[in-house]
Amino acid sequence: MIEKSDHDKCQVKEQINHARDFWSKTLRSARHILAPMVDQSELPFRLMVRRYNVHCTYSPMLHSRLFLEQPKYQQEFLQTGPEFDHPFIIQFCANDPEIFLKAAKIAESHCDAIDLNLGCPQTIAKRGHYGAFLQDEWSLIYDIGTIKYFPIQFFEYNFFKSQFSCSKSNKASDFAGASLITVHGRLREQKGSKTGLADWTKIRLVKENLRIPVFANGNIQSKIEVDKCFDETIVDGVMSAEGLLYNPALFTGKPLAVWDAAYEYVEQYRKHTSSFSSIQEHLELRNVVGKTHSIEDFVKVADQLKKRYHVEYEKFIADDQHTKEHPKNWPVFIFIDNTNESVVEEPVKKKIKKEKKPKGPKPPKILPELCSQCSHPRGLKCDFGYCRICCRQKSYSEKVDCQGHGFRSKLLKSKNDNS
Structure with missing residues (x-):
C-alpha cells in the first residue's frame, strides 16, 4: 500500500x-x-x-x-x-x-x-x-x-x-x-x-x-x-x-386513510401544479385515469372512498389496532389505493340469466406484453413497444416521436428553436 x-x-x-x-x-x-x-x-x-x-x-x-x-x-x-x-x-x-x-x-x-x-x-x-x-x-x-x-x-x-x-x-x-x-x-x-x-x-x-x-x-x-x-x-x-x-x-408509523392522502396530494397539486400525468401516477384508479383530465374527478374518488370506508377506519383507530398489528396487515383503506377498482359509481345490479359454463380445462391466462427494455407492461399503442418511462427516455434522447404515448420531441425542439 x-x-x-x-x-x-x-x-x-x-x-x-x-x-x-x-x-x-x-x-x-x-x-x-x-x-x-x-x-x-x-x-x-x-x-x-x-x-x-x-x-x-x-x-x-x-x-x-x-x-x-x-x-x-x-x-x-x-x-x-x-x-x-x-x-x-x-x-x-x-x-x-x-x-x-x-x-x-x-x-x-x-x-x-x-x-x-x-x-x-x-x-x-x-x-x-x-x-x-x-x-x-x-x-x-x-x-x-x-x-x-x-x-x-x-x-x-x-x-x-x-x-x-x-x-x-x-x-x-x-x-x-x-x-x-x-x-x-x-x-x-x-x-x-x-x-x-x-x-x-x-x-x-x-x-x-x-x-x-x-x-x-x-x-x-x-x-x-x-x-x-x-x-x-x-x-x-x-x-x-x-x-x-x-x-x-x-x-x-401511524395510519393514514387513503382519502386523506388523496386530499392532501390534491391540495399540494393545486398550489404547485406539475404535469397532469403525475397525479395519475399517484392516484392509481385506472378506470378513472383513463377517462378524465379533471382533478375534480380524483376528489370525487376520494369522497367515495371516505364514504365507503370511514366507519371501518374510525373503528380501526378507536380500537387502537394500528399498535397491535404489523402495518402489512392493516386494512386496504389505510394505504394509497393500488387496485383496478373504480369507486366513482356504484354498479347497477341487473338480473341476468347466467349461462352454464362448459366443462373442460381452463384456458391459459393471457399475460400482458412486457416492454422490450424493462419488466414493466408495454404501452398498447406505443410505436416502439416500450412502457411509458422507457418511451419517454427514448423520445428525449433520440429525438423521435411516439404517437401512442403522445411524445413529440421533434415538434418541441422546433418550437424552442423558433422562439
Whole structure:
C-alpha cells in the first residue's frame, strides 16, 4: 500500500470534516429520506410527504445532457419550493464530466446537493452508459467526482460489483470527494423479477469502512423496517421509494386513510401544479385515469372512498389496532389505493340469466406484453413497444416521436428553436 503524505492526510481529514458538516448542517442531520423516483418525486408529492416525518427529498433522476439541451425538460424538473422543500437533492445521471459540471451549475441554486446516480440497473441505463454501468469505469467516476465546482458532491452506489472492494483500506478518499453515499444493498443484476431483498449486511460493511455519512436503501416498507435498518446497518439515514408511494406516512408509523392522502396530494397539486400525468401516477384508479383530465374527478374518488370506508377506519383507530398489528396487515383503506377498482359509481345490479359454463380445462391466462427494455407492461399503442418511462427516455434522447404515448420531441425542439 502506498503511504499517504502529511499533505494528503490533511486533505482527507478536511474532506471527512466537510462531509460530516454537510450532513449535520446542510442536510440538517436527515434520517428519513424520500428516494428519487422517475415521474413520481415531483414537488407536490415531496411537499406532502414532508408533513409525515420525511426530512430530506430527492428530485426524479434527471438526464444531464437532456437537461442542458432541452429547455422544456429543464423547466419541468427545476420546479422547486425554496421556502418549503429543503433540504432537497437533485439527482443526475451522467457519463461526461463537463456535461455533468454544466448541468450541476444550472441546478445548484435550486437545491442543497447534487447526486450522481451510480445505481440504476435498467437496460436503458446500460444503453445510455450511466447508472450502475458506470461502475465498470472507476477512472471516469473519479473524473466526474473530482470536478471542483461547488463544495457539495453526493454519490449513489448500487451495491455490489467485484471492482468495489470493501476492505479495511477503503476510506472516504476512495470516493472521489463524495460528501455522502447511498448504498442500495443489491447487485445490479437484481432487477425486475430478480430484484429480491437488499443485503443489509453489505450496507453495514460499507458504513463500517467509511468515515463519511452513509444512507441505506432497500426493503423499507414500514416504520418497523426503518428502525430495524438503523439497528442492523448503523447508517446515518434511511430512504424509501415505493414504500412512501403506498403509504406517505410510512416514517411516522401511524395510519393514514387513503382519502386523506388523496386530499392532501390534491391540495399540494393545486398550489404547485406539475404535469397532469403525475397525479395519475399517484392516484392509481385506472378506470378513472383513463377517462378524465379533471382533478375534480380524483376528489370525487376520494369522497367515495371516505364514504365507503370511514366507519371501518374510525373503528380501526378507536380500537387502537394500528399498535397491535404489523402495518402489512392493516386494512386496504389505510394505504394509497393500488387496485383496478373504480369507486366513482356504484354498479347497477341487473338480473341476468347466467349461462352454464362448459366443462373442460381452463384456458391459459393471457399475460400482458412486457416492454422490450424493462419488466414493466408495454404501452398498447406505443410505436416502439416500450412502457411509458422507457418511451419517454427514448423520445428525449433520440429525438423521435411516439404517437401512442403522445411524445413529440421533434415538434418541441422546433418550437424552442423558433422562439
